[in-house]
Amino acid sequence: MKEHPRHARPHITRDENLIFERSSPGKCGVDLPAPEVPAASAAELLGEDLSRQEIPGFPEVSELEVIRHFTRLSTWNYGVDTGLYPLGSCTMKYNPRINEVVAGLEGLATDHPYAPAELTQGCLKVLYDTTRCMAEITGMDAVSLQPSAGAQGELSGILMIHACMADRGNPRKYVLIPDSAHGTNPASVTTSGYQVKNLKSDAHGCVDLGELELAMTEDVAGLMLTIPNTLGIFEVHIREICELVHRKGGLVYMDGANMNALVGVARPADFGADVMHLNVHKTFSTPHGGGGPGAGPVAVRKVLEPYLPSPMVVKSPDGTYSLDYDRPKSIGRVRAFYGNFGVVVRTLAFIAANGGEGLRQSTQDAVLNANYVMRKLQDLYELPYNEPCMHECVLSDHRQAARGVHTMDIAKRLIDYGFHPYTTAFPLIVPGAVMIEPTESASKEELDEFIEAMRAVAEEVEENPEFVLKAPYTTRVSRLDEATAARKPILRWKE
C-alpha cells in the first residue's frame, strides 16, 4: 500500500493539489483557430539561439480541470458575499453586481489607452465625471485618478507637497505623522524623500495640540493625518490643527482611508485639508479582489492643482473630452496610462446608484453600526478610549490577555462562529487591538449574531482559555506555521 493513498474525500477536506501536480502531458484547456497563413516556427523566424523550445514545468490541463480547480479553491475563501467581514480600516462593504457588469461592457473593457481621444469619448467621460464626483464629495478643487491604490495616492500627494514647497523656495525636510497612522503613511513619506517625525497621540487618541505646536517647525513640510483616525475617532480640533500647520507654512495631507465615516457629512477641504486620497475599494465599494486592484484618486485644493500627475482629463467648452499633457509643474506620472480605469467605472456606478442621499445614508448606517457593536461589547472587552466612535471601533484584549488569550486567538475562534475576524493588533497605540468595522452593509440581525459570538468567545476565554488558543476548528486547515514559512521560504512549486 502506498504511503499516502488518495481516497475520495468530501469536498471541504480534499487535498486539491497544485495545478502543476494535476498536470499531465498532452492536455490543453484551449483550442486555437486554425492559422490563416502558412505557420512558421519560432526557430525559423527568430533564429535558433533566441527561440525557446518549451517552458519547463508549465501546466497541461483541460478546461474542465481548470474550472474545478479554481472553483474548489474559491470555496476555501471567505468573502463579503459569504458573511460579515468586520475588518477594521478595510471597509469591507457589499460589491454590487451591476458594477461588474458595466465594467465589463464592450467598449469600456476593450478600448485601448492609445486609441484616439475622438473615438474614446465614453471612457474619457467616465474618468471626467468621476473626478467631478470626487471633487464634490471632498470639497476639493481638482482630482487625479491616476494613482493605482491608496499608498500611491499618498506618495503622489506628498510629492506634490514637495514640489509646491520647493517652488516656494524650500522643500523642507520632515513630514509629521501621528503614531496611530497606517504603516503606508511613513513608508510613502520615506519613498518621497522626506523623513518621518512621529507625533504622539494624546489621552483621547487624538493629535496633541501642544506636541504639534512644538513639532511643527520651519523644517516641517506638513502633517499627514487620517480622519477620522485609526481609532475611529474624529479629531475634534481639526480646524485648529490645520490652521497651526498652515500658519507655519506647512500643508495638510489627509489620509482618506476612513472616508466612509464622512461622505455627505463633512468635507475635508472645508476643515482645512490641502490634499487627500480616497481608497475607492473601501468607501466606494470596488471589490477588494483578495488584495487588489484598488485605486487611490488624489484630490487637492487650488494651491496644489498645478502639481497633479500628468495627464489630466479635461472637458472643452464644446462638451468633448481630452487628455491634457501640458502640465509643466506636474510631479509627472506615477504609473503608465491613466489609472485603474476598470476600477473607476465601478466607482462611478456605485456613486450614481446611491446618489448624494444614498451615500449619506450609508455613512450614517456605518457609524450607527460601529457604535452599536462598541456599546454591546464594552462590558466584556476593554475599551481603551471611551469616546463615541465613527465608522469603526477599537476595543482590546486587555482582560483576555490576563488569561493568556490574545486578540489573534479571539479572532481565530470567531472563525468557528462563522465570521471573518476583525483587524488584530492595529492601531499600534492600542496593545492587543480588536478593531471592528461593520460598515453599512451589516444588518442589525447579523450584528446581533456577531455580538453574540464575541460574547460567547469572551466566556470561553474565562472558562477554557486553552480551547480558544487552538482555534479555528472548522476550517480546511488549522493554524499555519508562519515562522517556518519565513525562516525557510518555499515560494514556488518545483518538480
Added chain:
Amino acid sequence: MRYLPNSPRDREEMLRTLGHSSIEELFAQIPEQIRFPGRLDLPGPLSEQEVLESFKQAAGQSTREYASLLGAGAYLHFRPAAVDSLLSRGEFFTAYTPYQAELAQGTLQAMFEFQTLIAQLTGMEVSNASLYDGSTATTEAVLMSLRLTRRNRVVVAKTLHPEYREVMATYLRQMGTEIADVSYGASGQLDIAALESALSKETAVVVVQSPNFLGTIERFGVIAELVHRSGALLVVTVNEPLSLAVVNPPADADIICGEAQSFGVPVAFGGPYVGFLATREKFVRQMPGRLVGQTVDTEGRRGFVLTLATREQHIRREKATSNICTNQSLCALAATIYLCLLGKHGLKALAEHNLTMAHYAADQLAAVPGTSIPFASPYFNEFVVKAPGRADALLSELRQESILGGVNLERFYPELKDHLLVCVTETVNKVTLDRMVEVYRDFSAQRQVKAAAPSGASQAVGQEKA
C-alpha cells in the same frame, strides 16, 4: 437604497439602544461649523436599469467597432470565457488580502501558483504575488537594485516604454538619483557602445526592455557581461510576456519584471493591469510586494501564508522595502487561470500564431512602395513601419476602414517622424491585415500621383478620389 440591509425600524431600535434620539447625535463629535450642511451634488440615485443604460451610452462612444493594431504596453488578446466565469466567484473577488490564512487558502494557493508560473515563464527562481503594473514593477525593480548595490546611478534604455521611464523619473527625482539614457542603434536594439560608455562604478542598475518599445528583441549576452563587469545589476522589463513562450528569457538578468496584462486581463483603457517581479532567491529579502509561502498547519497538512512580511510597510513602516500595500490580486488570478488554460502547448501555439501573423503583416507592408521596416532585428508581435507619407494622414485613412493602425512614434521619439508602431495579435485576422495593406497601397499611390503632378492637378486628384 437597495444595498442597505437595515430597515428604518432597525435603525430606530439601534439608536434607542445607544440612548440617542436622532442619528445626528452620533455625529456630535464633528464640530457644527465644519459639517456639510447641504446635499452633495452628485448623479443619481439611479435604479440598476438606469445605471446600466447610462454606462451603455458611454460604452457606445468607443472603438468597439474597430479592428486594433495598437499595442505599446497594452495588448488585446482573446480572453477565454472560463476566466471571467471563475473571477466572478464572490469568494474570490469580495475577499480581502489573505492575512487570515485559514479563511483564504483559495487566494493564497492561487497566488502561490501565480508565483510559480511567473518564475517558470521568466526562468527566474522566485516571483512575488504581483505589483500595480509594468511601469511601477520596473520602478520597484530599480529601487530594489539601489538597495542591493548601495550605488546611486541608473542607466535606462531609451527603448524602455516611455511612460515607464516617466514613472521612474517621478520616483527617483527626490532621491538625487541620476538617470542616464542609452539610445538604440540602427538595428533598433540597444546601442552597445553607448551602453559601455554610460556604465561607471556608480551604476547600480541597467534597465532594458525586451521586446523593446520598438518591438525588437534584445540579445542579452554582451549586455549582461558589460553590466555585470561594472558591478551593476541587470533588470529586464517584459511588457508582452506572451513572447516568453517562444523567446528565451535572459538567463543572466538579475530581475525580470513587467506587465502580465496580456494574460487574460482586459485592456480596459489602461488598467487595472498586473505587474510582476521575478528574481534570484538570494535577493528575496529586498523584494517589494507580497509573497506567498508554503508551510504546514498544526496537523502537518500543506497550507499557504503571506510570508516575509517584515519587508512590508505594515510591519516596518518607514523602513519598509516599498510603500505598496495593495497589489493586483484579482488580475494576478486572471493571469493564473489564463496561463493554466493555455498551458505549455496553448501558450506556445498562441505565441507562434502572433509571431506568424505579425511577420505576414510586416512582409506585406514592406512590399508597398515607399513603405519600409526600418529595423532589421528579430521581433515578436510588434514592429515599426516607416509610413509612405505622413503618419497621421495614413492613420486617418485606416480609420476610415475601421482600423486603428498603430501608435504614431513621433509622439515619443521625435526622430521617428512618420513611423508607426504596429501590433498584430490573434484578435486581428488576415482579412483585416490585407485591408490594411490595401490602404497603405492606396495612400502610397496617391502620394506618388501627387508628387508627379503639378500642384493644381493634385487638387483635382484629391477631389476625384473623394
